[in-house]
Amino acid sequence: MITFEGAAKLYPDGTVAVDDLDLTVETGQTTVFVGPSGSGKTTSLRMINRMVEPTGGAVLIDGDDIRGRDPAELRRSIGYVIQQAGLFPHRTVRDNIATVPLLLGWNRSRARARADELMELVGLEPSQAGRYPHQLSGGQQQRVGVARALAADPPILLMDEPFSAVDPVVRASLQDELLRLQADLHKTIVFVTHDIDEAVRLGDRIAVFRPGGRLAQYDTPENLLAAPRDAFVESFVGYDRGVRRLSFFPARDLSLREDVVFGDGTPVTEAAAVARGKGEPWVLVVDGDRMPLGWAAADRLDRAPAGAALGSLDLAPYGHTFDVGADSLRAALDAAVLSPAGRAVGVDSEGRVAGVVTQDDLGTALWSVAE
Numbered sequence: 001m002i003t004f005e006g007a008a009k010l011y012p013d014g015t016v017a018v019d020d021l022d023l024t025v026e027t028g029q030t031t032v033f034v035g036p037s038g039s040g041k042t043t044s045l046r047m048i049n050r051m052v053e054p055t056g057g058a059v060l061i062d063g064d065d066i067r068g069r070d071p072a073e074l075r076r077s078i079g080y081v082i083q084q085a086g087l088f089p090h091r092t093v094r095d096n097i098a099t100v101p102l103l104l105g106w107n108r109s110r111a112r113a114r115a116d117e118l119m120e121l122v123g124l125e126p127s128q129a130g131r132y133p134h135q136l137s138g139g140q141q142q143r144v145g146v147a148r149a150l151a152a153d154p155p156i157l158l159m160d161e162p163f164s165a166v167d168p169v170v171r172a173s174l175q176d177e178l179l180r181l182q183a184d185l186h187k188t189i190v191f192v193t194h195d196i197d198e199a200v201r202l203g204d205r206i207a208v209f210r211p212g213g214r215l216a217q218y219d220t221p222e223n224l225l226a227a228p229r230d231a232f233v234e235s236f237v238g239y240d241r242g243v244r245r246l247s248f249f250p251a252r253d254l255s256l257r258e259d260v261v262f263g264d265g266t267p268v269t270e271a272a273a274v275a276r277g278k279g280e281p282w283v284l285v286v287d288g289d290r291m292p293l294g295w296a297a298a299d300r301l302d303r304a305p306a307g308a309a310l311g312s313l314d315l316a317p318y319g320h321t322f323d324v325g326a327d328s329l330r331a332a333l334d335a336a337v338l339s340p341a342g343r344a345v346g347v348d349s350e351g352r353v354a355g356v357v358t359q360d361d362l363g364t365a366l367w368s369v370a371e
């Protein structure tokens with residue numbers, strides 16, 4: 001547990017970088033510091049490893065004031081990852097990762113074996129061990145940075161905008177990797193970003209900083225999106241927070257309709273009668289394995305040649321599907337919005353159709369979330 005007790009940083013030029021910060025970072029969780037530029041996130045983060053000394057208040061780790069700790073020894077027990085990785089350019093990937101173990105006095109072969117193990121953990125190829133940082137992509141360099149920070153298995157990991165310098169696709173995969181790693185390792189992670197989406201994705205808890213180095217709100221991602229404390233937090237989390245909040249609700253609670261799903265061998269007349277009877281403007285056509293083929297508009301069914309099967313019609317693309325067991329309400333809504341039929345196709349983990357969600361069903365689910 002890391003505790004900020006009235007921590008403050010006043011620079012000699014009069015800048016208040018951090019103002020009276022009271023905050024507890026829970027052990028084994030990911031806590032994200034988010035806020036606009038200059039709001040004191042990095043300064044607060046660096047107080048934890050004594051790269052910045054507070055001018056007021058204190059920072060405690062597991063109840064002990066860190067002013068009682070030797071800074072060099074403290075830093076060896078806290079992993080630190082920064083933007084653009086900050087790797088040593090003249091050391092190989094393996095030697096970069098082995099830095100802290102070697103400082104701790106491990107022998108070379110043990111440190112290198114640890115480096116190889118970590119490369120695998122963060123998704124780097126063994127063949128990259130002998131390369132130099134400039135021979136890697138930005139995303140690979142960040143992976144090396146994470147591996148280096150984890151090398152001595154520190155209980156605390158500080159990450160200062162570690163993924164900001166890479167493109168959005170690589171960034172998303174680095175975020176996935178971090179979530180996967182954290183599910184195994186349960187480190188106490190403090191992560192700085194100015195990107196609220198990254199914060200919501202990664203954080204168990206989020207501290208929103210406001211200009212002047214003050215804490216605006218400290219909450220779970222879900223509560224932050226549901227109930228921003230004031231106008232500043234609301235504008236910072238974004239006015240589309242309602243839709244983004246849907247990612248916290250599972251799609252599995254949606255009611256799925258199977259009565260408008262038909263095999264491709266079904267006679268058009270049969271599907272038309274069902275669609276007419278239920279007042280459904282679209283039916284979904286699937287193959288023998290229940291894989292989706294496309295939508296058929298009910299009014300076109302009436303005009304199809306007598307005796308035709310659904311599979312012989314021109315079908316509208318079914319668009320995105322959502323995984324009923326794994327995805328969120330947000331994914332289901334997205335699938336419906338992008339579907340030419342305005343309906344979402346729910347599938348199982350194998351991609352087989354589980355059912356269709358109509359706008360009415362989605363509307364009901366959205367209302368229940370709002371309650």
Ligand SMILES: Nc1ncnc2c1ncn2[C@@H]1O[C@H](COP(=O)(O)OP(=O)(O)OP(=O)(O)O)[C@@H](O)[C@H]1O
Pocket residue numbers: 011012013015016017018035036037038039040041042043044194
């Ligand atoms: N050495 C320094 N001397 C004077 N002011 C400083 C110093 N270091 C940081 N500051 C100021 O302290 C404030 C907080 O800076 P900090 O880097 O903590 O913000 P941040 O929220 O991490 O911003 P960013 O997202 O841009 O990295 C800023 O106004 C910054 O200019």
